Amino acid sequence: MDLPVIRTGGCSAGSCGSSAAQTNGLPDDIRRRVENHPCYSEEAHHHFARMHAAVAPACNIQCHYCNRKYDCANESRPGVVSELLTPEQAVKKTLAVAAAIPQMSVLGIAGPGDPLANPERTFATFRMLAEKAPDIKLCVSTNGLALPECVEELAKHNIDHVTITINCIDPDVGAQIYPWIFWKHKRVRGREAAAILIEQQQKGLEMLVAKGVLVKVNSVMIPGVNDEHLKEVSRVVKAKGAFLHNVMPLIAEAEHGTFYGVMGQRSPTPEELKALQDACEGDMNMMRHCRQCRADAVGLLGEDRGAEFTMDKVEAMELTDEFLAEALARRAALREKVAAEREAKKARAHAPQPQQAVITLHRPSQKSALAGRHVAPEGRPVLMAVAAKGGLIAEHFGHAREFLVYEVTGAGAKLVGHRKTDLYCAGDDSCGEAVDVLGRTIEALEGCEVVLCSKIGYEPWGRLEAAGIAPNGEHPLEEIEPACVAVWHEMLQAGKLAQPAPERKCA
Amino acid sequence: MALEIVESCVNCWACLPLCPSQAIYEAKPHFLIDADRCTECAGDYADPQCATICPIEGAIVNELNEPLNPPGSLTGIPPARWAQAQREISAR
Numbered sequence: 001m002d003l004p005v006i007r008t009g010g011c012s013a014g015s016c017g018s019s020a021a022q023t024n025g026l027p028d029d030i031r032r033r034v035e036n037h038p039c040y041s042e043e044a045h046h047h048f049a050r051m052h053a054a055v056a057p058a059c060n061i062q063c064h065y066c067n068r069k070y071d072c073a074n075e076s077r078p079g080v081v082s083e084l085l086t087p088e089q090a091v092k093k094t095l096a097v098a099a100a101i102p103q104m105s106v107l108g109i110a111g112p113g114d115p116l117a118n119p120e121r122t123f124a125t126f127r128m129l130a131e132k133a134p135d136i137k138l139c140v141s142t143n144g145l146a147l148p149e150c151v152e153e154l155a156k157h158n159i160d161h162v163t164i165t166i167n168c169i170d171p172d173v174g175a176q177i178y179p180w181i182f183w184k185h186k187r188v189r190g191r192e193a194a195a196i197l198i199e200q201q202q203k204g205l206e207m208l209v210a211k212g213v214l215v216k217v218n219s220v221m222i223p224g225v226n227d228e229h230l231k232e233v234s235r236v237v238k239a240k241g242a243f244l245h246n247v248m249p250l251i252a253e254a255e256h257g258t259f260y261g262v263m264g265q266r267s268p269t270p271e272e273l274k275a276l277q278d279a280c281e282g283d284m285n286m287m288r289h290c291r292q293c294r295a296d297a298v299g300l301l302g303e304d305r306g307a308e309f310t311m312d313k314v315e316a317m318e319l320t321d322e323f324l325a326e327a328l329a330r331r332a333a334l335r336e337k338v339a340a341e342r343e344a345k346k347a348r349a350h351a352p353q354p355q356q357a358v359i360t361l362h363r364p365s366q367k368s369a370l371a372g373r374h375v376a377p378e379g380r381p382v383l384m385a386v387a388a389k390g391g392l393i394a395e396h397f398g399h400a401r402e403f404l405v406y407e408v409t410g411a412g413a414k415l416v417g418h419r420k421t422d423l424y425c426a427g428d429d430s431c432g433e434a435v436d437v438l439g440r441t442i443e444a445l446e447g448c449e450v451v452l453c454s455k456i457g458y459e460p461w462g463r464l465e466a467a468g469i470a471p472n473g474e475h476p477l478e479e480i481e482p483a484c485v486a487v488w489h490e491m492l493q494a495g496k497l498a499q500p501a502p503e504r505k506c507a
Numbered sequence: 508m509a510l511e512i513v514e515s516c517v518n519c520w521a522c523l524p525l526c527p528s529q530a531i532y533e534a535k536p537h538f539l540i541d542a543d544r545c546t547e548c549a550g551d552y553a554d555p556q557c558a559t560i561c562p563i564e565g566a567i568v569n570e571l572n573e574p575l576n577p578p579g580s581l582t583g584i585p586p587a588r589w590a591q592a593q594r595e596i597s598a599r
């Protein structure tokens with residue numbers, strides 16, 4: 001089956017009053033397939049859980065943003081894990097997690113090396129799990145070097161989500177990202193290595209698409225190395241049928257011991273990242289909510305429940321067939337409930353929106369008065385950060401480990417990214433860094449004008465205001481998008497949206 | 508004629524399945540090479556396979572204790588730059 005070329009379309013511009021879910025532009029059959037996948041669907045990540053099992057230790061390439069030696073308890077970069085599992089252990093752990101957390105719907109193999117450089121371990125895990133929990137979806141993330149030779153095998157296991165990390169399609173760019181690859185019993189270096197890797201990635205992408213397997217492309221944005229080039233990458237992978245492109249920021253600190261970290265390569269700012277994502281979005285669906293989760297994270301996206309499921313705790317559990325069947329039934333029931341809630345929400349979103357009608361009566365701009373009540377009131381878009389939990393504004397400011405960032409206009413709120421508050425080793429003495437956590441959080445919120453949370457303390461309130469960010473605790477436990485739009489309308493009425501966004505003061 | 512795995516090995520498994528002589532085995536605290544079995548891949552491959560895929564500088568040495576992948580050869584980080592970065596980090 002050939003996948004059609006995908007464009008954003010439908011009501012993604014917010015014209016129908018609902019927020020632009022990123023799956024809106026996808027063909028129906030693909031949308032159905034990604035609906036329950038927390039890594040792919042902007043909607044699903046509020047309701048479904050995923051986990052990664054660290055069964056694949058070996059790697060066949062070196063990337064300048066990776067250090068294979070790194071194993072820090074506070075590590076939060078992807079691809080770094082502390083507990084290597086055998087396929088048997090990984091399956092048992094997955095079953096235990098899926099029994100305790102009925103939202104669990106995806107098992108991914110993403111490391112700590114490359115899953116396809118460890119094909120026996122990876123495929124043994126998938127085979128065993130498919131037998132015991134056929135409802136759990138399987139996915140694989142790969143650098144692509146060994147992909148073409150694995151496509152047949154992948155298709156056999158009925159694995160329909162594959163993520164390829166593609167940072168370049170030009171070997172001269174690649175030579176600045178990949179120092180070497182292991183290829184046909186040789187260590188190949190430089191431009192030649194990059195050329196082989198790129199060829200394999202593109203071939204693998206084409207073969208998967210031809211087989212009807214969903215392919216997502218991840219790219220790491222490295223300022224001055226591939227930032228401009230990624231626009232071209234986005235165009236090419238879209239044309240070949242990848243259904244999502246996820247641009248992630250480089251994370252580089254000298255402490256990580258990576259080439260980029262030690263050599264002083266800088267990370268992109270949140271604004272630079274957003275500008276690139278915006279530039280790529282014209283071409284295809286972009287994924288904005290990727291958390292760069294730890295490869296062994298367990299739980300709903302954004303929360304890490306890994307400590308509840310360490311291998312010794314899991315080994316001690318007894319998982320009878322009866323117990324597993326019950327767990328399967330609970331998951332099925334939950335999925336049905338979520339599907340029904342989503343339908344209801346969709347129906348509400350498409351109903352006439354009284355709020356907009358009221359506002360246009362208050363301040364009818366010339367254009368909207370002429371064109372009728374469905375035209376959004378004038379005012380610039382505002383970035384708002386939200387301390388979210390389960391799709392609601394339900395997190396205390398001080399407890400939020402990350403903020404979802406929405407671009408809000410009168411017509412709707414669109415998720416455009418997320419900011420972590422504990423990107424590196426924040427708060428850990430062993431890293432030798434005294435960190436002002438609040439200061440870092442405020443820094444991480446650069447560009448946002450409002451923070452919505454369920455509650456906020458006195459000190460952070462003052463510091464946020466001083467930094468030019470308005471704290472807002474007036475919408476606890478409300479749905480994110482309507483609350484953001486309401487706040488936007490308050491700003492509009494207060495006359496704050498006539499001028500451009502204020503320059504950030506130093507925190 | 509045999510290579511040896513030393514303590515900087517991170518137990519990544521990459522080398523083990525490549526060895527044509529089944530000389531590599533899992534051990535604690537790190538993987539080891541059975542010196543009686545290792546042929547340095549002579550007759551099988553032009554390059555010793557374990558040292559060709561190993562991602563860790565210094566983890567595999569020859570009989571003279573020389574690393575097959577010396578500092579800087581895999582990461583591309585010049586050793587002087589690495590030392591300087593370490594000094595800067597510990598001075599913080």
Ligand code: SF4
Binds near residue numbers: 526528546548557
């Ligand atoms: S040099 Fe060759 S034979 Fe010796 S341990 Fe390494 S892979 Fe095996």
Ligand code: SF4
Binds near residue numbers: 515517560561
């Ligand atoms: S490839 Fe190197 S680091 Fe990995 S297990 Fe072998 S010797 Fe150890």
